Amino acid sequence: MAKPIIDVQISVASLHPLDRFIRLLALLGYVHVPHEDDARCPFLHRPATWPHTHHVHLVKVGSDEEAATLVFRDYLRSHPEAAAEYALLKQALATRFPGHTPESREAYANAKGDFVRRITARALNP
Numbered sequence: 718m719a720k721p722i723i724d725v726q727i728s729v730a731s732l733h734p735l736d737r738f739i740r741l742l743a744l745l746g747y748v749h750v751p752h753e754d755d756a757r758c759p760f761l762h763r764p765a766t767w768p769h770t771h772h773v774h775l776v777k778v779g780s781d782e783e784a785a786t787l788v789f790r791d792y793l794r795s796h797p798e799a800a801a802e803y804a805l806l807k808q809a810l811a812t813r814f815p816g817h818t819p820e821s822r823e824a825y826a827n828a829k830g831d832f833v834r835r836i837t838a839r840a841l842n843p
Contacts, residue, residue: 720811723771726786728778735759738775747773750819757782767817785837792840799836806832 729738738759739749747761754760758776762769776783793800806829814825 720807720816722769724774725771726774726776726783728776728783730778732756732759732775732777735775742773747771769816785841788840789833789837792836803829803832803836 732738732755735749735755739761742749742761746763746765748763748765749759749761752760757780758774761773761775763771774786776786793803810825810828814821814828816822816825
């Protein structure tokens with residue numbers, strides 16, 4: 718809602734070796750952003766410079782990371798009031814953290830964290 722970026726999660730049998738995914742996605746213009754989360758959810762974007770149009774998150778099939786993002790998505794789809802609240806939060810955060818630097822993008826993602834954790838917990842424990 719807040720930023721014109723297509724966010725895609727790709728579930729794979731194994732995240733390693735990660736280089737094979739980085740090489741293949743690079744052919745489509747994606748750039749890997751090394752991060753401490755690479756062991757559970759590597760992140761890539763395109764184009765290489767801001768503003769990005771696409772984000773890709775790789776996760777392992779059957780992992781907690783895969784389950785959490787899918788239940789979060791499904792909860793928002795079936796609870797329009799929560800989806801509207803999330804949209805308003807993202808719009809407010811987008812004005813505070815426009816995303817033109819890696820630090821700003823990280824701050825934006827972190828600022829959504831409490832909401833995402835709350836909704837995910839609610840979805841997992843109805």
